[in-house]
Amino acid sequence: MGTCIICGTPVEGRICDSHQEDVVFEFRGNDESQLTPGRFYSGTVDGYADFGVFVDLAPNVTGLLHRSELDRRLESLDWEPGDTVFVQVKNVRDNGNIDLGWSIRQSERDFRGALVQDAEGDHDREEDESGDEAEADVPETPTVRHGSASREDESDDETAEPDENEASESTADAGENRAEISESAADYERVEIGTLSDRVGQTVRIEGEVVSTQQTGGPTVFEIRDETGVVDAAAFVEAGVRAYPEVDVGSVIRLDGEVELRRNEIQVETEALVSLEDDDADVVQSRLADALRGRARPESVTPLADHDAVSAVEGQLQDAAEELRRAVFESRPIIVRHTATADGYVAGAAVERAVLPLIREEHAKSDAEYHYFDRRPLEEAVYGMDAATNDVTRMLQDRDRHGEKLPLVLLVGTGATVESSDGLDLLSIYGAKRVVVDAAAVDAEVEESTDVLVSPVLADADASDLSTGALVANLAAAVNEDVRDDLRHLPAVSYWENAPESYLDVANDAGYDETYVRELREAVALEAYYQSYEDKRELITDLLFDNGVTPDGDGEDAGNLASHVSEQFRLKLDAEVETAKANLESRESDGVEFAVLDTDAYTHRFDFPPTALLLDELHRREREGDQFVTIGVAMDELYLRSTVDVDLRAVAEAARERAPEAGITAVGIRDGRIEFLSGRREQVKEAVVEAIAEQLS
Structure with a gap:
């Protein structure tokens, strides 16, 4: 007591x-x-x-x-x-x-x-x-060793702690104070990291590249990659003191240590570590490079269903899949940027489904998927300086705080037009890899700002019936063939209308009939709107993959979550559409029918649905005739939808000539968005209507 x-x-x-x-x-x-x-x-x-x-x-x-x-x-x-x-x-x-x-x-x-x-x-x-x-309880202090592995050990005292002068000399002097792996350890046989789970309790030797370093309050933790996997190695000198300060990201090393299981994760307790040089380093690097080439590039791309537009870019998909797989095997983080729409979320979730299992297989740490993969939705289909600055800031912080490599940035359904060039170029300045995949609205100039560009448009293929979600689902299947069955329904989910029969058939074979496909689409669209900057990984996974649907469609509870959220979507959208329809302005100009909505006055701008989705639905319900255009005008932006192709940049240029002081700019080619100065709102509306009528007449 x-x-x-x-x-x-x-x-x-x-x-x-x-x-x-x-x-x-x-x-x-x-x-x-x-x-x-x-x-x-x-x-x-x-x-x-x-x-x-x-x-x-x-x-x-x-x-x-x-x-x-x-x-x-x-x-x-x-x-x-x-x-x-x-x-x-x-x-x-x-x-x-x-x-x-x-x-x-x-x-x-x-x-x-x-x-x-x-x-x-x-x-x-x-x-x-x-x-x-x-x-x-004080851990044994390993001898800090570095240099070429061909030199003989100069000290038999493995546990002596050097004084301040000795520690300084060991870092600065490349001569007699460069300690090596001891003779007692020289007989250790090199083992592959992928086999360590079978060697718990054994002292082993591994060779590889350091892919990250982290100083904790206790040991220094090196993340080491060889041709078979990645593992953490803890090295302790003194609490909070950096072990092996000469070893950094990119160093090629040889390490002896005991394999331990810590909190169900494999970790190596370092006994001795050598930074390899010259021929020794070349041998290891060649082994890693050969293994990486063999593992990263898929042998072929097999589309999820027959689709000419996808077949036209099989080589491009193979290149993109290789870059993604290479990033995983190099322990390079992957950042996925996609629009906060149903199509964008389907595309992003498809890549996530393919990449996460590869990361789990590659890394021993249970939370590796959170460090090496991040999906970041965008509210618009332009990868502008705001998003790029955010990504660069975070990647530099991760490099400095965690010793991580600079990431590969995958942009799906965004980043493919010249409006994104500044953002892409900012990534390039820092050496971050850029892969862009887009089914439509691609500008040839962007090729110079990307490492890989997947575009049926630039391949002269007809992509009018291809969604970005369908294209990226095929990419995901090429990245990880093991998840192909999980992806079969995603292309059908990504279409609001006119989904190709081949995708509907594949989805139905996977247990997703047209009703359930629609419910999934609507549920994802609703959840995409709320907390739009968050990836909502677990919720989207529950909706798209883990909702109780068996391959043959059995199960009384199948689809409950999607059905529930879809019902909310329908109620909210129908209510807003009815309000908007009652306030549409109908007009005709040069044979073109227009429906114009003042979205500031007749919509709830800060509630679901977002303006773009509302305009899409209004256009689907109200369109009539061969040439029908729906326009939504807000305070300083205008959205347009058309039954025939409209050159948005040409419309903006022609409208600018009619209203030169209005600051008219085409900023969202994919989502049909024009920006202007709010004080010239009425003038801009008339100028845009006239420009469209002139272009279509």
Whole structure:
């Protein structure tokens, strides 16, 4: 029996229940199950992700402080890896994941007391640090080694810790102080990283390329890739001190260490590490390059269904698939940009479905898919400077904070017109790879701003019946043949109307009839609108892939989620369409029928449906005759839809001649959008109507 350090109440331990949150704990346990939810703990910043910050509470005990728990924007945090921070343990999940909460108190003196918690319970810090037990928990310090592996070892003392001068010499002096792998380790046979799960408890030698480095509050963690996979190797010199400072991303190394299983993840505890040079490095790099070439390029592209436009670009799809697979095998992050529409989400989800299993197979870390793949929706079909600046900022932060490679940016249904050139060029300046896949509205000039461009238009193929979702689903099947069956229904889902019969047949064979395909499309479109900048990965997966539909369509509950969300979509859209129809302005000019809607006055602009989707639906329902144009005019932008092809840039140019002071610019070729100065709104509307009539007459 003890007394509470805050109030003196007799308690079992050192703190009463009512004062648990007044004390900060230093966790010295060895398992997350020993943590106490509700308590505040000190920890060290392990690293950042798009969704939050990883904080080490103890060696191999790491929690996630999700961005939703912060009282500020994630980007505004000035924490650096290795910084001491204070967090609250909110929950320890059954799978071992630790949910952390924000603490406004970021100094130990802000708490009323401090204790140590370990596997035995709570202690005063002085009690816990006395005796030999604390000493026994200190990890063995490996010898820091670098240089050519052909030199003989100059020291038999594997565990001696160098003093300050020795440490300095070991970094600066390439002569006699360059230690090597010891003779006792020289007999280790090199093994492939892909076999490490069968070698837990063994000391092994691996060779490969360092693809990321991360300094934690404890060891330095190197992520190492060979021709078969990727693994983390932890090297400890002193808590928070960088081991092997000469080894960085891109270094070719040879490492000896013990294979361990930490929180169900394979990790190597480094005993010795050599940075290879000259012929030794060339041998490893050649082995990696040969394996990468053989693994990355698919032998062929087999379309999901017969489609001439897809067949016309099979070579381009093969090139794009190779780049995506290569990025996975090189441990290069993949960023997918797509529009926040049903077609865009189908395209993005198809790539996600194909790439994530490859990442899981390649990396031992269970959260690798969150570090190496990110899907970022766009509200419009232009990859402008705003989006590009965001991507460049984040990729540079990830490079500096996590030691990650610069990403491959895949743009689907966006980035294919000259309006995106500035954004693409910004990526190019920093060396980020750019792959653009688009079924329509592609400008030849963009080829110079991309590494791979997939375009039926530039292949002189008729792409009038091809959606971007259908094109990208075929790309995804080429990236990962194992998920082909998961993708068969996606092309049909991506079409609002006139889906090719071949795609409808394939979807039906997969258990998705036309009704269910429509419900999926509408459900995705509704969810795409809300939180439009978020990928909603789990929700979209539930809708498109995990909704209880079996391959033969059996199951009473099949489609419940999609049906429920689709019903909301239909109710909201029908109500808005009826309001808009009652306020349409109908007119005729030079034989062209126009339906014009003032979207500022007669729509709820900040509620579902978005203007573009509403105009699409109005145009489908109201169109009549061979030449029918629907126009939606807002404060400073105009959308148009037409039953016949209209050259939007030519319309904007002709309208600009009629209203030279209105600042008319065609900015969204794919979504038919023109911008102008709001003060010239009525003048612009008339000028655009006249320009369209003139072009179509």
